[in-house]
Amino acid sequence: MSLSSLLIQMISGLSEASTLFLISVGLSLIFGVTRIVNFAHGSFYMLGIYLSYTLVSRFGDTASGFWLATLLSALTVAVIGALIEMTVLRRIYHVPELFQLLATFALVLVISDATLYLWGPEELLGPRAPGLSGSISLLGHRIPQYDLVLMAIGPLILVGLYLMLNLTRWGTLIRAATQDREMVGALGINQHWLFTGVFALGCFLAGLGGALQGPRVPANLLLDIEAIGTAFVIVVIGGMGSITGAFVASLLIAQIKALCYGIGTLTFFDVVIPLNQMTLVIEFLVMAIVLVVRPWGLLGRALPPSRQAPQSEPMLTPASKGVRWFGALIALVLMMVPTFSESFPYLITLSVDMLIAVLFAASLHFIMGPGGLHSFGHAAYFGLGAYGAGLLVLMLGLPMELAMILGPLVAALGALVFGWFSVRLSGVYLAMLTLAFAQIVWSVIYQWNGFTGGSNGLIGIWPSDWLASPTAFYYLTLASVIISVLLLRFGLFAPFGFALRAGRDSALRAEAIGINVKRIQWYAFTIAGLFGGVAGTLFAFSKGSISPEVISVSRSVDGLVMVLLGGINTLSGPIAGASIFTLLHDTVMRETTYWRAVLGLAVLTLVILFPTGIVGSAQAIGERIKSHLLNRQRGGQLNGAGNAQQSGGDPR
Structure with missing residues (x-):
């Protein structure tokens, strides 16, 4: 490609950078103040596009009507966000961060089906902006006029946010809450309204980013997941809570993608590198590199310690x-399941799916609960196990029995490599790095058509006769599954398990008594990947085929939902959570078209009613009942002793 073409590609990338900034800056603001990792942020971006399609189509015949409709779309999204914050999120600020993530994921499901109900499943492309439908000539190439407007909007929003944060009292409160929100509350500031205002502002920016994309991108129901993945990448690269960092990261990612598109292919030592096919993974590669080199992002800083008691x-x-x-x-009941197969033909298939989900959730819980390592990319090892076994059978002709042994080892090898980098981080940065590694694996499998089958996947992976x-x-x-779960439980009560929990509860004390915390966590990460690979291998042979969907973000999120539904601090929690989630998913999906909304509302209700998970809440209720009965028994004994003294007169 000529130099002029490459320059035009990079100039066009500036409009993409503005869009990325508008999507991500709201997420960064919300996290900086509320500390909520808002998984539903992409849904507000999607709502902005759909609302823009409706309002602009009706009122956007003129330039003033178009821009007013665009602004009104963003304001409507802000109002929706404020209502959601006041009615839902305000109730869960006291619960652990992971349960807040679960609640926002439930909102994704609800908003997705609400959008499907209102606008239907078809893609909708909004009309072009009046007066900006043409293009200008630059270096012999045509650049759309609307892209030039988008290039200017991003920096204008950055300047506006900077002035608001530094010259207004509300901006001062936002910056103070970002630094130390407990101190802001101690000074008498109404945190509820501050959180609501910031959440509404973040939703407004996401909605504005979506509304501005109306003339360029068709509205569709997949935009929410696509947008939130990109927003997470931008925010983490720039630094959580950093407005300037979000802008710099947006420019960086947009220009790197533009270069990949512009260069096309690159030959290095006779090896052809298809850069134009790396756009699906390049942003996650950049995020992984940044997190390894600078764990808090380019312009971020370590999260301030909470003043609340741990x-x-x-x-x-x-x-x-x-x-x-x-x-x-x-176990006895499960062994009797095939006896009911004649009356319920689907029962065996559902039971296999449930058992595989139980093992997947148990392997994730092994590092999340006792290990304290929050992973957003555990599907990588599920997928590596599935593809490892499938390729061994199809490519090398190995028998199923040997593939079932080697497939999980492929997953363990991947966990061994990725875990070495991941355990050096903590909190949301660790979670984002695991997501980056999972997306890298997904992209390689999705685009390597000659080896993995690409988007078509692999077929013909059947068990032995x-x-x-x-x-x-x-x-x-x-x-x-029974053997794997028992082995995981055995590991938690072995010296290794005690060392793992010691590192979770107090890394400094554990190091002081001679425990190499990072090494223990690395081993645990590998073990979890191994058993996640066992679940993936069983999945491949149960279905007879696999596709890149087994490594998608949605499967990683499903694992999180299973663990959190059951209770992260209980051993039986992931078993119960996986079983309930699989039953809900299967039952609701077959009963209604809008199964996502029903499932999301069910998950949201469970989070609000059982903030420690179903099993965790059940244990807490049992402890309270036991304590109440014990107190009553003690009270009865004291009353009996008092009556005996009264009847016996003076004990002296």
Whole structure:
């Protein structure tokens, strides 16, 4: 490509940078003040595009009508965001951060189906901006006039935010809350209204970014997930809570993508590198590099320590005799499932899916609960196990039995490599790095058509003849899952498990007594990847085919939902959470077109009613009942002793 063409490509990237900035800066503001990782931020961007399509189509015949309709779209999104903050998010500020993430994911499902109901499933492309439908000539190339306007809007928004944050009292409060929100509350500032205002501002910016894309991008129901992935990347690269960092990161990512498109292919030592096919992964590669080199982003800083007392994690104890008998009863019931297959033909398939989900959730819980390592990319190891086993069978012709052993080892190798970098971070930065690695794996599998089948995936991954019947494969899955879960539980009560929990609860004290915390966490990360790979291998042989969807963001989020629904601080939580989620997902999906909204509302209700998970809340209720009965018993004994003294006269 000529130099002039490359320059034009980079100039066009400036309009893309403005869009990325508008999407991400609101997310950065919301996180900086409320500390909520708002997974629903992409949904507000999507709403902006849909509202823009409706309002601009009706009132945008003139330039003033177009821009007024665009502004009104963003304001409508801001109002919707404020209402959601006041009615939903305000109720969960006291719950752990991961449950807040779960609640915002539920909002994604609800908003997605609400959008489907209002606008339908078809793509909708809004009309062009009046007076800006033409183009100008530059260096022999045509640049759309509307792109030039977008180039200017991003810097104008940056300047406006800077002036607002530095010259107004509300901006001062926002900056103060970003630095120390507990101190802001101690000074008498109404945090509720501050949070509502900031959330509405962030939603306004996301809605504005979406509305401005109306003439360029068709509105569709996939924009929410696409937008939130990009927004997370921008915010993390720039630094969580940094407005300037979001702008710099937007420019960086947009220009790198423009260069990839402009250069096309690059030959390095006779190796052809298709840069134009790396646009799906390049932003995550950049994020991974930045986080490894500078863990808090380019212009970010370490998150300020909370002044609240740290939450004490409940001590894990071996299962009581009653719990063991209950577990044995559940295993016995599961062994009898095939006997009901004639009456319920779908029961075996559903049970296999549920068992695989249980193992996937248990492997994720191994590092999230006892390890304290929050992973947003655990689907990478599920997918590596599935593709590893599938490729071994299809490409090398290995038998299923050997592939089931080697497939999980492929996943463990991936976890070994990615974990070495990931465990050096913590909190949301660790989560974002795991997401980056998962997206890198997904992109390689999605685009490597000659080896992985690309978007078509792999087919013909069937079990051996002796496992061809659904009943035989069900028993293999049941045995594999029970053994795997028991091994994970055994590891938590071995010295390794105690060291892992010690590093989670107090890394400094653990290091002081000679525990290499990072090494223990690295090993735990690898073990979790191994058993996640076992779940993926079972999945591949149960379905007979696999696609890149097994490594998608949605599958990683499903794992998070399963663990958090059951309870992250309980050993049986992921088992219960995976079972309930699979049943809800399967039942609701078959009953209604708008199953996402129903599932999202169910998850949201569970988060509000059971902020420590279903099993965790059940244990807490049981403890309160036991304590109440014990107090009553003690009270009765004291009353009895008092009555005895009264009847016996003076004890002297």
